[in-house]
Amino acid sequence: MSFDPSTLRYNDAGLIPVIAQDANSGEVLMLAWMNAEAVARTLHTRKVTYWSRSRQEFWVKGATSGNTQGLVDFRIDCDRDCLLVAVDQSGPACHTGRRNCFFTSVQDGAEVEVD
Amino acid sequence: MSFDPSTLRYNDAGLIPVIAQDANSGEVLMLAWMNAEAVARTLHTRKVTYWSRSRQEFWVKGATSGNTQGLVDFRIDCDRDCLLVAVDQSGPACHTGRRNCFFTSVQDGAEVEVD
Numbered sequence: 173m174s175f176d177p178s179t180l181r182y183n184d185a186g187l188i189p190v191i192a193q194d195a196n197s198g199e200v201l202m203l204a205w206m207n208a209e210a211v212a213r214t215l216h217t218r219k220v221t222y223w224s225r226s227r228q229e230f231w232v233k234g235a236t237s238g239n240t241q242g243l244v245d246f247r248i249d250c251d252r253d254c255l256l257v258a259v260d261q262s263g264p265a266c267h268t269g270r271r272n273c274f275f276t277s278v279q280d281g282a283e284v285e286v287d
Numbered sequence: 288m289s290f291d292p293s294t295l296r297y298n299d300a301g302l303i304p305v306i307a308q309d310a311n312s313g314e315v316l317m318l319a320w321m322n323a324e325a326v327a328r329t330l331h332t333r334k335v336t337y338w339s340r341s342r343q344e345f346w347v348k349g350a351t352s353g354n355t356q357g358l359v360d361f362r363i364d365c366d367r368d369c370l371l372v373a374v375d376q377s378g379p380a381c382h383t384g385r386r387n388c389f390f391t392s393v394q395d396g397a398e399v400e401v402d
Binding site: 277 | 288289290304306308312313314315317318330360361362363364365366369371381382383385388389390391392393396397398401
């Protein structure tokens with residue numbers, strides 16, 4: 173079946189959540205959002221391209237920082253309302269400079285920084 | 288720092304996206320949503336508990352199917368608007384009976400079922 177980005181289920185803002193996973197380590201790196209055009213650009217360029225909700229513009233991951241995400245695999249979930257991209261991550265994925273965004277763990281009722 | 292579920296950033300519907308990852312294999316299983324009370328219940332019971340947007344009720348994963356998710360690790364992302372739970376998954380995570388929800392891949396412009 174030929175893939176048409178408009179067949180995905182977007183929220184009221186026209187966005188779909190995207191989980192980025194390191195294709196090599198399996199580490200979950202971050203979650204961000206795409207609109208239909210960002211989906212199309214990601215598949216066409218093989219450079220993962222989100223929609224920045226804060227800046228309200230296309231966000232080619234790493235265009236400024238150099239920490240690009242090369243697309244390795246593009247997956248759609250069973251409800252067609254979430255995406256999973258396996259990526260070749262250059263440098264850290266998180267804007268804080270950490271490898272991934274999930275560096276805070278809740279343990280015994282308290283927040284602990286891990287990794 | 289003691290953890291308070293109300294300090295997370297929820298969307299306009301009071302929900303936060305939650306990525307479930309198999310604690311053993313690293314496989315990304317699914318994405319679902321929690322409200323603050325579901326976060327509290329998950330941490331208290333160690334049974335991953337979502338908020339079902341379709342049924343508008345708490346959804347203790349596996350309560351009906353038996354395909355429970357035991358909480359292994361609970362992570363918060365850098366923006367506090369996404370969660371990652373590492374889980375001990377019993378049986379398949381997807382309601383279709385597949386191990387995870389991301390069994391459709393887009394390859395060369397076409398949808399392909401994988402796994």
